[in-house]
Amino acid sequence: MTGIDLASLTAIDVHTHCEVSARGRASLPAELHDASSAYFKVRGARKPTLQETAAYYRERSMAAVIFTVDAEHATGTAPVPNEEVAEAAAAHPDVLIPFASIDPFRGRAGVRQARRLVEEYGVRGFKFHPSIQGFFPNDRLAYGLYEVIEETGTIALFHTGQTGIGAGVPGGGGIRLKYSNPLHVDDVAVDFPHLKVILAHPSFPWQDEALAVATHKPGVHIDLSGWSPKYFPPQLVRYANSLLQDKVLFGSDFPVLTPDRWLADFADLPIKDAVRPKILKTNAARLLGLTGSGS
Template identity: 65%
Template sequence: MDVDRLTAIDVHTHVLASVSEEERSGTDAAALAGTFGEIPELTVPELAAYYRERSMAAVVFTVDSVTRTGREPRVSNEEIAEQAAEHADTLIPFASVDPGRGAAAVRIARRLIEDHRVQGFKFHPSDQEFYPNDRAVYPLYEVIAEAGLPALFHSGQTGVGAGQRGGGGIRLKYSNPIHLDDVAVDFPDMPIVIAHPSVPWQDEALAVAGHKPQVYIDLSGWSPKYFPPQLVAQANSLLKRKVLFGSDFPALTPDRWLTDFAKLDLKDEVRPLILKENAVRLLGLGA
């Protein structure tokens, strides 16, 4: 990957369609419709073309929540990793393994690292129904930490199930970022990304990221014009090297996000850190 040619690195992009599907009307997009309306469902090659056209790179992943939903991910980790390797100039593959798989999750994660060269892991505590600091999940983190890879955790409210009866069965309590404080203590060398402005727990996220040196925050899932003021203030000062550009595409487009980001009152020196340089350091792309 030629980092110098990139204008930005989007660390939070979802793959919602498989190249093997003839029709695209999946439950992943439907689950987000209450918040984001109709959203496009793109394959890995389509995402590569989209980001390449914008001279950007993107971290791409699925979400494995088989324990709660009873369904395997619509797009497999293997498909994402294999196709991202064909578009390595633009795409960075993360994997998602449901901690509810137990011992099998550990074996799957190890195989994805060794055989498919995934470069990080995505967790969604509310969708996967687990507390991040549950020690039953620690063997899975041990595999990730041993490989020196980052772990990205959804935090705060979620568009999944929003507006549906009973919130689609999603429980927000699992995604309070304070639970990641324990994980950061127990795995001090595993980079952790707290995804999204953590509404309604923004202060908890800022506290954890400010206190633990390996903890970052990505800004995906919300237009920057809705960012809480304390998030903007710390992104502009204390956490300027800990905050990352993420869109949550295709729920929110990077074009929309960047347009609103340009209107934030940020120091000129901070913008390139958020848009690219912090991600280059986190992902080891500059080596």
């Protein structure tokens, strides 16, 4: 991957969202978007453009993995085009790392799209949000996508645990939390033993399940996005400091949680000095295949 100068980076944020297209089209229905803003106590506008996101991270000497969420089958709302995200990353290769998102219900057409996004657009991974997309990760429905991801050496990133999207809306806006138990990803890690996986977020109420899967399966990692570090479960901090110190990754969940706030609270955690740079940059650089200057 060209454009990334690892030595100059302070951190790699592996979890940021593109929520609006260049034409101003949002990737979520307004009801669900507004519910998540209330859940995260976001004040003011929260829909930065891809260019604004690039400038934001460049000012902080950080790189950011960025993606949309394709859940059109369940929500009826089209995502920000994956091609648009990838093209913005190509225009800002020093700070943006493109991931894509494909609704598993797109079937064979989605599988073809995944391969094209990797081969023609340089996409480095794929975001799945089982609760919004309405599928269990171990459903064979998604296996064609996993085959492409494993074959191309890209990354599968799964939302896990509670979600702020739909929180407080009657019936949770139709979103079912059961789909995002990380234990369902254990089956995926067995059936695709060479697949690189990230379990996103502290996985409340299934934190122990996430730790078990990441400890047991070599390809499974955990990102720390979506929560202020001061609220991390103690067992997550303990494992990040020891058994999983090479498999835990900094992620913010920008724009609902900023890296500024996350890093300020992370500084107060009892993380070993030798482990901090692994979480903030080294682990992500290795997983993403970034090496040296301009890698």
